[in-house]
Amino acid sequence: VTFTNGVANSVPITLVKAETVKLKATQGATTGMSADIVVSGAAANIFTVNAPGSPIAGVAFTVQITAYDQFGNIDTGYGGSHTLVFATPGTAPDGTAPQYPGSVNFTAGTGTASISLFKREITSLKVTEGAKTGTSSTISVGSVPLPLSRRLVVTTRPARYHSSCLCRWSLASKTLTKIRKGYPTLTLP
Amino acid sequence: VTGTGALNTTSLASSGSFAGGVADLSGNLTFTGQTGSHTITATSASGKTGSATATITVGPAATAKIVNGSSAGATQITTTALTADQTLPLFAAGYDVSGNWAGALSGNWGSTGTLAPAVTNTAASSITFAPTSAPASGTITFNSGGLTAATGTVTVTPGALHHFVVNAPATATAGTATSVSITAVDADGNTVSSYTGAQTIVFSQPGTDQRAVPQPIRLM
Numbered sequence: 001v002t003f004t005n006g007v008a009n010s011v012p013i014t015l016v017k018a019e020t021v022k023l024k025a026t027q028g029a030t031t032g033m034s035a036d037i038v039v040s041g042a043a044a045n046i047f048t049v050n051a052p053g054s055p056i057a058g059v060a061f062t063v064q065i066t067a068y069d070q071f072g073n074i075d076t077g078y079g080g081s082h083t084l085v086f087a088t089p090g091t092a093p094d095g096t097a098p099q100y101p102g103s104v105n106f107t108a109g110t111g112t113a114s115i116s117l118f119k120r121e122i123t124s125l126k127v128t129e130g131a132k133t134g135t136s137s138t139i140s141v142g143s144v145p146l147p148l149s150r151r152l153v154v155t156t157r158p159a160r161y162h163s164s165c166l167c168r169w170s171l172a173s174k175t176l177t178k179i180r181k182g183y184p185t186l187t188l189p
Numbered sequence: 190v191t192g193t194g195a196l197n198t199t200s201l202a203s204s205g206s207f208a209g210g211v212a213d214l215s216g217n218l219t220f221t222g223q224t225g226s227h228t229i230t231a232t233s234a235s236g237k238t239g240s241a242t243a244t245i246t247v248g249p250a251a252t253a254k255i256v257n258g259s260s261a262g263a264t265q266i267t268t269t270a271l272t273a274d275q276t277l278p279l280f281a282a283g284y285d286v287s288g289n290w291a292g293a294l295s296g297n298w299g300s301t302g303t304l305a306p307a308v309t310n311t312a313a314s315s316i317t318f319a320p321t322s323a324p325a326s327g328t329i330t331f332n333s334g335g336l337t338a339a340t341g342t343v344t345v346t347p348g349a350l351h352h353f354v355v356n357a358p359a360t361a362t363a364g365t366a367t368s369v370s371i372t373a374v375d376a377d378g379n380t381v382s383s384y385t386g387a388q389t390i391v392f393s394q395p396g397t398d399q400r401a402v403p404q405p406i407r408l409m
Contacts, residue, residue, distance in 0.1 A: 001371060001388050002386065003384050005384075006373045006374070006383070006385070007372045007373075007380060011368055011371060013357075013368065014365065015361050015367075015395045016363050016364055017363065017395060019395070022394055023357050023394055024392065025390050025392055026390065027388060027389060030353060031352060032371065033394075034355035034369065035357065037359065037360070037361055038359060038360045039360075039395070040361070042364045070364060
């Protein structure tokens, strides 16, 4: 810093953290402190996506989305309704697609979205708005173990074929399909 | 007739100055020297001598001075330069017509020029001027019963570097350059004009880049 007659004017500084702070200047034992500087975040350019790690297929869950600037500050000016693009989770085997909100309302940089996934898989949730993106940690979409009263037990003869299997029961056709290639479809009366 | 000290010597004529064998020197000898005991010696042309001892005492204060001490040996304060970190003790003293120190005087003090703080003190025989503003100059004055005195020009320059004054904008945006000003000042806040050139200044306090965004808490 160059001083002229005791004064250094127009000393350039760039602050990066959104906070209220005083700037301290030090040379040896000599110090000086500015008054408060209110530093606001820059415009958002990235999202963080906070999703549950083990949602249940078909059960809606809440995802928290937060807009950050390039320095990791929450963009508290990011508010209102935003149309976001959600991606990555797949469509269930029966063709049911994930359900995402048409728009997400943000307040002070943070918004929540109600999402339903139907495909049992390990995936992640990617959120995009223009150049801003964010991806959640790994999501393991699972299914709820059915109570015994709702389980269908299929027994085959002879007993040597008795085994547990993963099947899909169609209420419409009343057919039980074992989800493994080479096994026949069983139709119940 | 001669004498020790600052006695003005005089010569007497062999006639005319004596009457009945006595020469009256009243009004003919003036002593302007220091107080104390002095010897006056009369010597005739034929070498006859006679001496007498005279004790000189201080006359009433005829002038006032602002000096640097409270005793007879104090010297007058003339042109003086000091920094805002320093102080200047001032004493008022009276002197008789012969310049003998006649003791301390008590009276009203004042100042002229840009000296700060302005001096206003009554009924004091001494003050201490502790400047707070620089650059500044002026005189310090004294008045007591019609006797006035003044120092020479007192010049005050900034003291040593004490701290920085940092002026920054009240608001800023992360990642957007802004500017601040820094002023080197002494303990009284006067700009230390001698602080010039490239200096290494360490800036601190503001937080760092937050790009290591904390991972969201998992909602298991």
